[in-house]
Amino acid sequence: MMYEYWLAVLPGISDRRKKDLRDHVGSARKIFFSEKEAAQQLGEKERKALEEGRKMSPEKIYQEFEKAGIRFVPWFSEQYPSRLKRISAPPYAIYVKGALPEEERLSVAIVGARLCTPYGEQMALEYGETLAAAGIQIISGMARGIDGAGQRGALNAGGTTYAVLGCGADICYPRENFGLYTDIQKKGGILSELPPKTEPRPYFFPARNRLISALADLVLIIEAKEKSGSLITADFALEQGKDVYALPGPVTSPQSQGCHRLIAQGAGILLNPQELLSEMGVSHIKIRQIANKPKKMLESTENILYSCLGFTPKGVGQLSEETGFSSRKVLEELVTLELQGEVKEISKNYYVRIR
Amino acid sequence: MSFSTVLSAAIDGLCVETVHVEADISNGLPVFHMVGYLASEVKEASERVRTALRNSGIVLPAKRMVINLAPATVRKRGSVFDLPIAVAILAALGTIGQGRTDGILVAGELGLDGNVRSISGVLPIVMEAKKKGCHTCIVPAGNEMEGKLVEGIRIIGVENLHQVCSYLTDRREEVLKEQNKRKMETKVEKYPDFEDILGQHAVKRAAEVAVAGGHNLLFVGPPGSGKTMIARRIPGILPPMTREESMEVTKIYSVLGRLDPNYPLIRQRPFRSVHHTVTKSALIGGGRVPMPGEISLAHQGVLFLDELAEMRREVLEMLRQPLEEKLIRISRVYGNYLFPADFILVAAMNPCPCGNYPDFSKCTCTSGQIQQYLGRISQPLLDRIDICVETPKLPYRDLSGSGGEESSGQIRERVENARKQQAFRFRENCIKTNAQMGTKEVKRYCVLRKDGETLMRQAYTSLGLTARTYYKILKVARTIADLDGSQEIKEPHLKEAIGYRTIEKKYWGR
Numbered sequence: 001m002m003y004e005y006w007l008a009v010l011p012g013i014s015d016r017r018k019k020d021l022r023d024h025v026g027s028a029r030k031i032f033f034s035e036k037e038a039a040q041q042l043g044e045k046e047r048k049a050l051e052e053g054r055k056m057s058p059e060k061i062y063q064e065f066e067k068a069g070i071r072f073v074p075w076f077s078e079q080y081p082s083r084l085k086r087i088s089a090p091p092y093a094i095y096v097k098g099a100l101p102e103e104e105r106l107s108v109a110i111v112g113a114r115l116c117t118p119y120g121e122q123m124a125l126e127y128g129e130t131l132a133a134a135g136i137q138i139i140s141g142m143a144r145g146i147d148g149a150g151q152r153g154a155l156n157a158g159g160t161t162y163a164v165l166g167c168g169a170d171i172c173y174p175r176e177n178f179g180l181y182t183d184i185q186k187k188g189g190i191l192s193e194l195p196p197k198t199e200p201r202p203y204f205f206p207a208r209n210r211l212i213s214a215l216a217d218l219v220l221i222i223e224a225k226e227k228s229g230s231l232i233t234a235d236f237a238l239e240q241g242k243d244v245y246a247l248p249g250p251v252t253s254p255q256s257q258g259c260h261r262l263i264a265q266g267a268g269i270l271l272n273p274q275e276l277l278s279e280m281g282v283s284h285i286k287i288r289q290i291a292n293k294p295k296k297m298l299e300s301t302e303n304i305l306y307s308c309l310g311f312t313p314k315g316v317g318q319l320s321e322e323t324g325f326s327s328r329k330v331l332e333e334l335v336t337l338e339l340q341g342e343v344k345e346i347s348k349n350y351y352v353r354i355r
Numbered sequence: 356m357s358f359s360t361v362l363s364a365a366i367d368g369l370c371v372e373t374v375h376v377e378a379d380i381s382n383g384l385p386v387f388h389m390v391g392y393l394a395s396e397v398k399e400a401s402e403r404v405r406t407a408l409r410n411s412g413i414v415l416p417a418k419r420m421v422i423n424l425a426p427a428t429v430r431k432r433g434s435v436f437d438l439p440i441a442v443a444i445l446a447a448l449g450t451i452g453q454g455r456t457d458g459i460l461v462a463g464e465l466g467l468d469g470n471v472r473s474i475s476g477v478l479p480i481v482m483e484a485k486k487k488g489c490h491t492c493i494v495p496a497g498n499e500m501e502g503k504l505v506e507g508i509r510i511i512g513v514e515n516l517h518q519v520c521s522y523l524t525d526r527r528e529e530v531l532k533e534q535n536k537r538k539m540e541t542k543v544e545k546y547p548d549f550e551d552i553l554g555q556h557a558v559k560r561a562a563e564v565a566v567a568g569g570h571n572l573l574f575v576g577p578p579g580s581g582k583t584m585i586a587r588r589i590p591g592i593l594p595p596m597t598r599e600e601s602m603e604v605t606k607i608y609s610v611l612g613r614l615d616p617n618y619p620l621i622r623q624r625p626f627r628s629v630h631h632t633v634t635k636s637a638l639i640g641g642g643r644v645p646m647p648g649e650i651s652l653a654h655q656g657v658l659f660l661d662e663l664a665e666m667r668r669e670v671l672e673m674l675r676q677p678l679e680e681k682l683i684r685i686s687r688v689y690g691n692y693l694f695p696a697d698f699i700l701v702a703a704m705n706p707c708p709c710g711n712y713p714d715f716s717k718c719t720c721t722s723g724q725i726q727q728y729l730g731r732i733s734q735p736l737l738d739r740i741d742i743c744v745e746t747p748k749l750p751y752r753d754l755s756g757s758g759g760e761e762s763s764g765q766i767r768e769r770v771e772n773a774r775k776q777q778a779f780r781f782r783e784n785c786i787k788t789n790a791q792m793g794t795k796e797v798k799r800y801c802v803l804r805k806d807g808e809t810l811m812r813q814a815y816t817s818l819g820l821t822a823r824t825y826y827k828i829l830k831v832a833r834t835i836a837d838l839d840g841s842q843e844i845k846e847p848h849l850k851e852a853i854g855y856r857t858i859e860k861k862y863w864g865r
Contacts, residue, residue, distance in 0.1 A: 252716060315747045
């Protein structure tokens with residue numbers, strides 16, 4: 001088995017060639033020891049890569065996997081997700097920290113812009129919560145913005161979520177999502193097709209996106225600009241025959257342009273999480289009442305202020321103008337609301353509503 | 356008589372040391388020799404003095420002249436020694452009678468034509484002269500008003516060597532008569548007024564609170580939202596300077612030679628706006644011969660740092676000690692220098708590199724860029740800023756509207772009241788304002804009632820405050836309560852203070 005690890009992490013030979021080679025020679029062990037047989041199958045460059053690769057110690061590689069607590073699931077393994085087998089370029093192996101998505105359970109990908117608006121973030125959170133509460137597995141990329149919010153939502157609802165990374169599964173990227181990284185390992189898993197210790201590179205991410213859509217039965221695009229990585233995911237999803245849903249936003253918001261384009265091209269439209277669930281044929285079990293959080297009785301001045309707030313950030317000056325309260329009063333009440341968890345300060349003195 | 360001595364003074368940093376200028380004329384080869392640890396500008400004085408004397412009609416004999424500036428351990432710099440050297444020579448020659456220079460301090464630069472030119476640092480020199488028991492100071496006419504700020508010592512402003520000779524010989528009265536014609540004038544300068552700023556009530560309020568408690572202030576807002584305009588008006592709502600404070604500030608400006616010769620006393624609190632390309636030594640003071648920097652020029656006033664995030668980190672780091680100790684220590688091989696630096700720091704920055712965050716339809720920055728941008732500001736510096744407020748872009752209505760805004764005078768009245776309460780509160784402590792309170796004082800003077808306690812506990816956990824922000828909020832709340840004339844800190848005070856808390860980087864950004 002050690003040699004399988006070795007073959008999987010061997011650089012310089014494409015996944016497809018590795019697969020062919022292994023099919024032909026029989027096993028990774030044979031490839032490691034019988035130089036001639038393996039060499040016949042390969043081109044000049046690949047032969048060199050193999051020669052170089054032989055200098056690595058399979059034992060060491062194996063031990064490192066053990067140490068990092070990373071599971072190795074090659075394509076011939078029984079555990080290899082069948083969803084991945086169906087795509088055009090399945091990865092040679094998947095490296096996992098935590099669990100793999102369950103085969104029988106529905107899974108939904110929630111993806112979107114890293115640069116999201118508070119509205120998008122909130123919606124991602126909500127969809128994550130509701131879908132996960134209904135027992136659906138949430139797949140995403142653990143990126144800043146929408147991805148992270150969707151997964152955080154799933155965790156909040158006590159559901160399972162899986163992150164596919166554009167770097168080794170032992171690396172937390174982006175660093176600020178470290179909390180998410182550890183939590184996902186407990187309630188789901190961190191997946192990657194890249195060997196451990198691989199640093200994130202821009203060109204890894206589009207390839208990563210094909211796995212996100214592959215692992216999901218349905219792809220939700222929450223927010224995407226006109227040119228966005230999320231649209232690459234949507235393209236992969238369509239290629240793989242998955243349904244794509246997009247969330248509408250204000251037509252003036254650049255962060256929703258990509259979504260609107262998708263809807264215009266025939267993508268499903270996300271009206272609310274419940275509707276999506278019934279469309280998917282899932283009777284949604286209300287583990288927790290999430291979408292319609294019982295509205296707290298807010299004192300009247302707070303109520304006026306609260307009703308002026310939305311998902312577009314508003315400053316103290318603007319709110320004071322809209323409500324007619326003095327700026328001092330507005331600031332005081334905003335702090336009250338903030339302490340009650342009703343609003344959030346996203347930049348200095350700029351507030352948005354939470355739900 | 357072939358030997359004489361005249362009193363003068365050397366400036367080192369803001370300190371003054373009296374220097375005895377000795378002249379000796381004896382037979383021998385005709386030389387003009389100067390000794391006494393002289394900087395090159397003082398060595399050059401020999402040429403100026405000899406030429407000035409000749410052009411004033413005084414013929415120097417072909418004798419050996421030795422000038423000594425004592426004590427020899429003090430480095431002599433600057434151009435103040437030209438005039439005392441000339442006087443010492445005249446005394447040694449016997450042109451000026453024996454004993455006429457006793458108790459008189461002389462300072463001034465000479466032109467080749469015998470005219471006396473203005474020098475810097477006259478105020479501290481005169482102060483030192485008074486301390487040393489002199490009865491008269493002879494200074495350049497251009498510095499006369501400055502010297503007259505010191506009471507209890509006679510100041511004679513001279514325009515040329517002739518006048519000096521006249522005063523020190525027989526025609527003393529003539530010079531004095533001339534002197535009396537000139538009277539000290541005072542100019543009342545006006546600060547820009549808060550009246551001119553329309554809208555921006557939240558920002559004005561924050562400025563008022565900051566000034567009332569001596570808190571440092573940070574404006575966050577898009578370009579063109581009036582950050583600089585407001586900052587410029589902040590000195591105007593500070594209480595007027597006392598005579599003592601005024602003299603302190605004037606002294607600094609005097610050493611740097613930045614006083615108006617006609618209205619030397621600085622009565623207006625300084626406002627120093629520093630560009631973000633400022634170097635370390637320009638900001639805190641320095642140079643081979645340390646001179647006060649911007650932070651000392653802002654003493655008793657406001658130091659305004661625009662584009663805080665664009666400033667070099669190591670420059671900002673230098674501000675930590677002066678913000679804490681209200682003075683700056685500069686150490687050099689040949690000595691330590693202390694410059695006062697008690698100012699209110701007002702800083703301004705954009706919320707993101709493009710300045711439009713959180714307007715998502717305009718902001719083009721990535722979250723990484725925003726984080727990086729904010730990351731440039733050092734946390735220790737942010738820790739010393741108590742109040743942070745957003746300056747929004749003005750709506751059109753506020754631009755075209757007119758009048759009805761509060762004037763600086765009205766705001767200043769409230770500030771003065773709040774300051775009075777603080778003065779009373781800290782009468783036994785060595786601090787003056789709420790901002791200077793340490794943990795001990797906060798515990799003593801910022802006692803909360805039960806509802807306040809509950810609020811703060813809730814805020815501490817749900818807003819993820821740190822111990823440091825917690826204390827800052829209490830200090831600001833204390834100031835807000837003082838402005839309200841309230842003995843105890845109530846819930847609204849705390850809430851407003853929480854609203855002003857400084858940005859916590861990890862909670863900012865998308």
